[in-house]
Amino acid sequence: MLLFVVKMMVSASPSLIARSSLEEMLDSLRRRDEGEKPKELPPALPARPTSKARLPSARRSLPNNFKVEDAEGSPECLSSLNKRKERDSGFKAGHFGVKRMDKDQNVESPYDGAPEECQIRPEKIGKSDWDDNIGYFINKKLHVWCRLRSGLWELGKIQSTSGDEAIVSLSDGNVIKVCRVELLPANPDVLEGVDDLMQLSYLNEPSVLYNLQSRYSQDVIYSKAGPVLIAINPFKDVQIYGDDFVTAYRQKLADKPHVYAIADSAYNEMIRDDVNQSIIISGESGAGKTETAKIAMQYLAALGGGSCGIERAILQTSCILEAFGNAKTSRNDNASRFSRVARLEDGERSYHIFYQLCAGAPSMLKEKLKLKRASEYKYLNQSNCLAIDGVDDAEKFRMLMEALDIVRVSKKDQEHVFSMLAAVLWLGNISFQATENENHVEVLADEALTNAAMLMGCSSQDLILALSIHEIHGANASIDKRLTLQQAIDARDAWAKFIYASLFDWLVEQINKSLAVGKCRSGRSISILDIYGFESFQKNSFEQMCINYANERLQQHFNRHLFKLEQEEYELDGIDWTKVDFEDNQECLNLFEKK
CATH class of the missing domain: 2.30.30.140 (SH3 type barrels.)
Structure with a gap:
């Protein structure tokens, strides 16, 4: 599986720092969509920040009388030199x-x-x-x-x-x-096996794939395509990371394609040009985006001082966010998900944290939460998959507890977090019984109802009313409408999803607060964007549509940035090149974005 890593310069407004990179990027592009004229055109891209390393040319082409020296030292007009080269070789120079x-x-x-x-x-x-x-x-x-x-x-x-x-x-x-x-x-x-695909004489589909396969067979998983790093998931441990490799790339002793090289380049350009940097990681589900993001963060943490203080806290956030935001799918044991609470397909798991909590919680915590084995919860046992080969959920929970301590989430808040997780699991075990009166339902008063209400801090009766009655507000009065069996099940699952989503948002907010000191000390930043990868199954759901829409939006931004802005820069510098046409997926996006 392939993934692509590209480094970009970005300019971020201080008021938007608290927002995620994906939210900020999508909102920015959407605002340009709404304000552009005419409407049919794709949104304009932001102007590339001026680099202090090389100022843009003030003219679009070189003067006609510009002189150069040939190999023998005799001056020739540049246009004559180009024509002579074209005449001798039979080719006109191009970009790619x-x-x-x-x-x-x-x-x-x-x-x-x-x-x-x-x-x-x-x-x-x-x-x-x-x-x-x-x-x-x-x-x-x-x-x-x-x-x-x-x-x-x-x-x-x-x-x-x-x-x-x-x-x-x-x-x-x-x-x-x-x-x-x-x-x-x-x-x-x-x-055969060149580092940069741009070195190939023939840049066609089979040649590209053959070159990547040749390198992959030698456990060389990184290649370049100009400014883009191509990584292929090895699905095994390859010995190309660690302190020795970090030192080699920091001291410029290594120049092979590597995610360390991308992170090092982003850091150096941020320092040199005083411009924010962005590392975008793109690829299908299971390509290794999350691992690549962690590797990049480890390198940047090493540049910032190593494994102590704020750098250590930043690295520990990966452990927390993976536990609460990742789940096993049929293709990927550690996939980034955003809707994985109430419904699972065969071979899938819910979020890792549920299994880690059931397997690794201390006995006192289990007793307080009335916690049982993962196999006894309907939200977890419906997919016939409770474990991941080679993964110790109990050990993962111990690492999570340590990470929460490092990012300074208090013990009291940690207990509240685990209480809400247990409440979600008990909500899933609540059952309903249909009555003879127009298919209305009653909530069964069992241990699931009692435990869920206790953990949520409400009475059992309040929870029964919330799950079986829908209150409709009118102009002067409100009406209580009893729910059908399916409506009650949907209401229960919606409650579980809402609690988990709110818990995740709160947790991210707490992590950002604990890292605020690092934000105050630095005027510039490097953003690493790692989103859920493109998916296409035999049976797709709303989750796949949302995931693929986000990837289509990101892909358009990536393509237009890579091709359009690069070619505009060639025009500014007066470079003669063959214009590269690229497929614009704006029509696909218009299906969702335009009225």
């Missing part, structure tokens, strides 16, 4: 690739006359380009990528061509006939 010029070819290299590299779809590669190059690939016996009927790509060599068809000998010895549009050029062996 090269654009071939029409001329007679006497090619001596597989890269002369190559198709435009930024195009990855075979149908977008000009037929004339292949007409000019295919003979060279045959004569030099160079590898090409061949797309099979299964959709997979495989290396092979072109044996011959006839019209729009080609005979290709695959690497496994099989010989097949395919359409020429199903062929793409492969990179030479010398480029």
Whole structure:
């Protein structure tokens, strides 16, 4: 599974510091959507802050009489030099690739006359380009990528061509006939496993995937694509972290792609340019976003002074937020969730904290909360999954208690937190009995009702009324309406969700208060955005729609920032490049955002 990490410069208003990075970003983009004219255009992006390292050019192009020295020392006009290079090579320089010029070819290299590299779809590669190059690939016996009927790509060599068809000998010895549009050029062996995908001569889909696979097979999980770090989840422990690696990247002794390098670059640019930085981590569910965020935080904490004081407290927040905000799904044992209390699918778990509390709470706390085993609560046992392989929930609870102490959540507040968690579990065990009077319900007065009311600090009768009667307020009076069985169940689950959501919000607020001293000492910040990853199941729910909408919004912001602002900067600097078109998902977002 792939995830992408990109570093951006941001400017944050002090009044918005308490808000999450995702809320601030979405609100900012939404305000621009509402204020833009005309409405059909996508929202304008904020202007890139000026970097003190290099001021933007005051002109859009170089003067016509600008002089340069060639290798022999003789001055030439820049435009003449460019034309000479284009004439000699047969190519016009571009940004991500090269654009071939029409001329007679006497090619001596597989890269002369190559198709435009930024195009990855075979149908977008000009037929004339292949007409000019295919003979060279045959004569030099160079590898090409061949797309099979299964959709997979495989290396092979072109044996011959006839019209729009080609005979290709695959690497496994099989010989097949395919359409020429199903062929793409492969990179030479010398480029196999390069650190930066931009170094590839042919930047097409199979070449990119092959390069990543080659590195992954050697436990090299990090690669670059220009300013973007690509990470592939190894699903095992790889020995590329720790104090020795932190020291190497701090002292610039290591320059390989790594999340440490991204964090180090963000820190250095924040100090140098006095501009806030943002590290955006994007990828599908299970790609490793949360772990990557923790690794980045560990490096930044080391830069700030190590494992003591405010730095230690910041690192401990990950333990707390994972316990209360993450859950096991069918694809990811530690997925970031926001709606995982009342309904679970097979193979899933609710939030980690429920299982940790049941497994690790001291006997006195269990007695006070009337706590039972996790298997005895309906909110937890409905999915037939109560444990995660290799995870000790009791030990996780001990670590959580230590983290709460470090971020200075008082013992009294901790007891209140655990009481509300137990109340949610007991709410789920409350049962209803339908009456003969128009399918109305009665709440069964059992231990679940008694314990839930006790933990919530109300009487059993008050809780019965709240779960079985809906009060409708009119202009001059109010009317009590008895609920049906399904309405009562929905009301119970809504209560549980509301209590848990309020508890989570309160906990985040307490953590931010405990870290406020760090905020006062620093005028600049580095924000790390880690959100729930894109999901697509055989059966999707409202949760998947919310998750995927947030990812679509983030992806649009990322793409437009990476491509649009970069290309605007090239224009300001007078750089000649091939414009890169990118797919804009604004129409998809308009389905949800526009009236």
